[in-house]
Amino acid sequence: MTARQGAVAVSSLVPARMDRLPWARFHWMVVVGLGVSWILDGIEIQLISASGYKESLGMSSAEVGLAGTVYLIGQVVGALVFGRLTDRWGRKRLFITTLALYLIASGIAGFAWTPWFLHVWRFIAGMGIGGEYAAVNSAIDELIPARFRGRVDIAVNGTYWGGAMIGAVGSVFLLDHALVPEALGWRIAFFIGPLLGLFIIYLRRHIPESPRWMVTHGREAEAERIVDGIEASVRAQGKTLAPVDPRRAISVVPEDSVSYAQLVDVFFRQYPSRTLLGVTMMVTQSFLYNAIFFTYALVLQNFYHLDPSRTALYFFPFAAGNLIGPLLLGPLFDSVGRRRMIFGTYLLAGSVLLVSAFLFRQGVLTADTHTVFWCVSFFFASAGASSAYLTVSEIFPLEVRAQAISYFFAIAQVVGASGPLLFGWLVGEGTARDPLFWGYVLGSVVMMVGGVVALVYGVDAEGKGLEDIAEPLTKAGRAPGRDGEVVETA
Structure with a gap:
């Protein structure tokens, strides 16, 4: 530094x-x-x-x-x-x-x-x-x-x-x-x-x-x-403003920048489990989102034989589910807690997708009912994906916050780009359902893994100040704490 x-x-x-x-x-x-x-x-x-x-x-x-x-x-x-x-x-x-x-x-x-x-x-x-x-x-x-x-x-x-x-x-x-x-x-x-x-x-x-x-x-x-x-x-x-407890004061030694060597130290020595948490949450949601979003129109056209002009209309309920999920579930991340809500949204998103995969394989879904399953799955997935951005932006020290967001975002985008390629190949011409079925199973499992990692390594950051979740690197006399340790607020 x-x-x-x-x-x-x-x-x-x-x-x-x-x-x-x-x-x-x-x-x-x-x-x-x-x-x-x-x-x-x-x-x-x-x-x-x-x-x-x-x-x-x-x-x-x-x-x-x-x-x-x-x-x-x-x-x-x-x-x-x-x-x-x-x-x-x-x-x-x-x-x-x-x-x-x-x-x-x-x-x-x-x-x-x-x-x-x-x-x-x-x-x-x-x-x-x-x-x-x-x-x-x-x-x-x-x-x-x-x-x-x-x-x-x-x-x-x-x-x-x-x-x-x-x-x-x-x-x-x-x-x-x-x-x-x-x-x-x-x-x-x-x-x-x-x-x-x-x-x-x-x-x-x-x-x-x-x-x-x-x-x-x-x-x-x-x-x-x-x-x-x-x-x-x-x-x-x-x-009315509540009084401020003077014991909440922080003492810092101002600094200009953090070197790349210090960044490596922060992510891999001081906070390795948080780094694993951030990478896993960002990558799993990115893979699922890109895989489904960029190929759902192909599924509707190739398996349900919808005209492209009609396919475009199915985007709106899909998007509505994604928009409503974070708005309705967001407050629970502050009340029920980060760890439990992240685990729950990732698990439910994967579970609903898994159920739809088996029904799709049996040929019992229509374009409408399949879209309903996507809407429900991504009602939870959207809140989960949003919580991934919340997580990586609040669990690292202030001095590297923006860089933490940028690194995890970049990794997620690069890995997530494989989703459309894989699912586009699995969809093919719509002549066989088994390949896409296994793709849906993979997407479900990937999302559930993200939830399990969050349950194990997640940080209970709800209601806590950012400086209590991760001490500033500039804090006077700072001794790097144990990875994942969160100081309770007064």
Whole structure:
């Protein structure tokens, strides 16, 4: 760790003051201003899937597929690059930069005249969204009071599916050549996200830097002023603030950055079981999601002989189940607890999928009933997947929080990319059900394994301050504790 020259220990009550705040308008601003990232990602993925630009740009099927691939690769690169910068330069600077990058790149992609031009700017737009995952998750966790953190993080991550539905509805109208000229519709569609983002980037200018991050980077006085302002706005709403226990103060020695060698030490020596937990949760949910989502249309067409135009309509109930799950189940992650809810959602998602696999094999399902099973399975899976992002963003020290998110996200994206390839091969032409049956069994088991690992190695983080879950690396006199140890809050 690179300490500031002449740095001395600073004692601060900033984290305790932030955690004892009642829910207020400030927190709604944070949720709306930062949480839109997942809505934008959902819009982008759905627009890419619609591929309305194929004929206009004279693209082959391979080139259309590449448009999706470069966007996902861009997400991985962006998460890795901007994740490190988020920990070094601050949350706010990066959640402004990454959104601006997305806005510019997506807008420029709408002016594409050749496939390569589209691919370049889709890659850059993906970088912006990938960076958002690291910067925004870090900021939300550090700005939201501990007792609300679980439900907020899970609900916000689940709004991806709200964005996907917006993108799907937009595509239905904009890609209807009877309503909008073919060469124009897909270009307009690419501006849906940026137009929404323009309002959000204005809102984000009023969201402060994370006071927690500022304390560990030698800006204690600024952090105090920000918290003073938040508290004043809360009091102005007629809300009462509980007194802060002075024993909750933390003492840190400000630092500038964490070296890669220190990152290795954090993940593999100090917190090896948490690293295993993060990797397992992220990879298992990514594999299941990508495997089912990117091939469900093939299943409906090849096994149930649905026309492609009708297949598109089945996306909406599927997306609705994914959206409703985190919204309804999110509060339970704060009350029932992280470990039990993660285990339960992963187990139930896998179990429902397993039941549907046997029914599919017996040929007793229809397109409608199979979709119902997908909806129920992903009602739980969506909450579980959102809890994976919550987990990796809260169980590591503040100084490496954004990088932890970015590394686990990147690993999950890379491994998860194998799901569509495998399931696409198993679906084939729809002539045999056994191969896909075993694919569903594999997906079920993979998800259940994620739940079991969470039950064994999970961290009971509900209601606890981030500094109690994982002490800051900059804490004065810090001696790395046992992996998985959580200090109970007073």
